[in-house]
Amino acid sequence: MIEARPAPTRKSRSVSWRSREGRSLIYQVLAIGSVIALIALLVRNTLANMKARGIQSGYDFLNQPFGFDVSETLIPYDMMSSYWTAFAIGMTNTLRVAVIGIVLATLLGTLIGVGRFSNNFILRKVCYAYVEFFRNVPIYLQLLIWYLVFTEMLPSFEEAWQQGHFFLSKNGVSFPWPVWELGHTLAVLGLLLGLAAGWGYARRARRHFELTGEPKPAVRVVLALMVVGAVAGWAMGGAPSQWSLPVKGDFQVEGGAALTPEFLALLLGLVFYTAAFIAEVVRSGIASVSLGQHEAAASLGLSKRQAMRLVVLPQALRVIIPPLTSQYLNLTKNSSLAVAIGYPELVSIANTTLNQTGRAIEALSIVMLVYLTLSLLTSALMNWFNASAAIQER
Amino acid sequence: MSAHHFEPIAPRPMPGRQTGAIAWLRTNLFSSWGNTLVTLVLLLVAGSALLSTLDWALLKAVFGSQLEACNNARGVGACWGVITEKGRFIVMGRYPDTEHWRPVIATGLMLGVVAMSCMPRFWSGVLVPLWAGMLVVYFILMKGGVLGLTEVPTDQWGGLPLTVMLTVIGMTLAFPLSIFVALGRRSTMPAIRTICTLYVELIRGVPLITVLFMASFMLPLFMPEGVKIDVLIRVVVGITLFAAAYMAEVVRGGLQALPKGQTEAAATLGLSYWQTQRKIVLPQALATVVPSLMNTFIGMFKDTSLVTIVSLYELTGALSLALNSDADWRPFKLEAYLFITLIYFVFCFAMSRYSLWVEERTAVSKTR
Secondary structure (H helix, E strand, O other), X not given: OOOOOOOOXXXXXOOOOOOHHHHXXXXXXXXXXXXXHHHHHHHHHHHHHHHHHOOOXXXXXXXXXXXXOOOOOOOOOOOOOEHHHHHHHHHHHHHHHHHHHHHHHHHHHHHHHHHOOOOOHHHHXXXXXXXXXXXXXXXXXXXXXXXXXXXXXXXXXXXXXXXXXXXXXXXXXXXXXXXXXXXXXXXXXXXXXXXXXXXXXXXXXXXXXXXXXXXXXXXHXXXXXXXXHHHHHHHHOOXXXXXXXXXXXXXXXXXXXXEOHHHHHHHHHHHHHHXXXXXXXXXXXXXXXXXXXXXXXXXXXXXXXXXXXXXXXXXXXXXXXXHHHHHHHXXXXXXXXXXXXXXXXXXXXXXXXXXXXXXXXXXXXXXXXXXXXXXXXXXXXXXXXXXXXXOOXX | OOXXXXXXXXXXXXXOOOOOHHHHHHHHOOOOHHHHHHHHHHHHHHHHHHHHXXXXXXXXXXXXXXXXXXXXXXXXXXXXXXXXXXXXXXXXXXXXXXXXXXXXXXXXXXXXXXXXXXXXXHOOOOHHHHHHHHHHHHXXXXXXXXXXXOOOOHHHOOHHHHHHHHHHHHHHHHHHHHHHHHHHHOOOOHHHHHHHHHHHHHHHHOOHHHHHHHHHHHHHHHOOOOOOOOHHHHHHHHHHXXXXXXXXXXXXXXXXXXOHHHHHHHHHOOOOHHHHHHHHHHHHHHHHOHHHHHHHHHHHHHHHHHHHHHOOOEHHHHHHHHHHOOOOOHHHXXXXXXXXXXXXXXXXXXXXXXXXXXXXXXHHHHHO
């Protein structure tokens, strides 16, 4: 008979090189210590250098006037506005180009990605050529080319191309825009309300379909709700119907709404570049759904469209969403290249600030903080969306 | 009762041709009305676009560096004369004219070693001394100051050699760093994991341009008093830190894809942590992520164009430098842009083909 094993002794908690726990503790203390030491060293050097060069520090400059003209802004601005306002303008401009860019790039990218599966040979090859061309040329160079096209190739203001009430020239694009009144605000609110109601309806319709197998129209109802909401809001606000039409003035096109060449160059550059990557994401997502799934759907008697909507796309989405998120983030980050073509987004404003005040650390820290926040927010949003698209396992 | 009348189903028509040019046209271009319409519209649009491009780029273009002819052809034909005139400066940057043979040889050597490193048959220890030797020769050739070569300060390096150098050096330095960071992110020690995660997420959350700004404005402040670092080195540091964060994520993907049994088997054999990583985990993990690493490489090659913003004149910067100061040739910037577009495209396309090839190769080795 084997003797009974002795009761296990309590593990000694002593920090010793001999035990695994001890070593790991020592490593971690060393790692944290060296990081802290490094940071302390850098801070010490920086402070010493700043003192030696007479650089002032602190964020108090944010309340001083920016004193530079900002070419386009979504919030009221004049020469006496503070750095705060300037940074806020930069951030809204970044968001503006990023949001519009993301929507357009997703549309274009999806079309091209799906086009790679067309049964038309020429269309397939055109989509392929698009992807290979646009993603193999630096976005910075593409932006410069677009900017060159908009500022040098287009006709000058005097010979602007005119099509109805649309003008296109070196000064950008001008187009009709409603004179904004309460009715329009209410219409936008109505549209959002309609969307929210439609979302609720779509959830119920989906549950109904899962319980009974009876399909209910979803997209049509949501669209109808949105239209009804928008029209109702517009009518409640007194149904304003006045448009501001662009007219050729003496020095520029006046009235209507206008997009500057800087904004257009940046937007088009970002959209065409990112669309190439999104097309690849969509293509690989669809290709990742195995042929057996298509065949199984066909043998169940689903039409091609039904098979795509009910079987293939839900599975492809799972593959598509994570890389799509990083493309959205890339687009947002790439919008910082606008500093090269003079669109006043966050980095341009920071660059001006840096040259004006010499406070590199402060200006850059604001930029980094904003971008980090944007990145984290986008990731969180897409993670939530991804979780709702994930496999529902029992 | 009438006799059962047997009536065979009419024979099916002979199937259409499945092979040959006609059948191919039918399935790929004219399978339905919609398809035919798409074909015709695309042929019309693409055809006319192609014809007018040909007309502009070749038939009505001026190839010699004759300013007169170029100005006459403006708006009608391309002026490739701008490349005959300025091409050398665009490709070489501000490097002294008489010494151009040096960057050519040095960059050729660098690209040669990179190409060798891309071939699986050289994936062994031979590469280490090869790289070391190449780098020594490269910097002697580029910098000069010894062996009778005139010294060329780094602020005169530029053009394509600088683009290649920033990419290759940046990625080479980032690669080992990224492996440590990736291992750190999967470590069991919480402190090390947190440090690595913070580093990766911080860098990936901000645009490259802010990292470059930091390298150019803040690194000098970080240094002890009296220490001045060359702007080229600062930018290389910035690019390295940036690329390492992205590569670390790629490497981590490879580490995650490796079944747990591999490390467990290694532990059973009594291998230590570092032995396990070096002999078992990394060889397998890295082999599977070569295509993704290649994508990071392509991305970095394109992103080097941003260093213009912190005044290093690589390919894109050299172009601006060449044309912005010259009012005569400046109107033909588009042609010059197209020229460097072609250079970037050729490099990136070649790299992406290579990445595809490696992917197929690993796919074959996996299916056996």
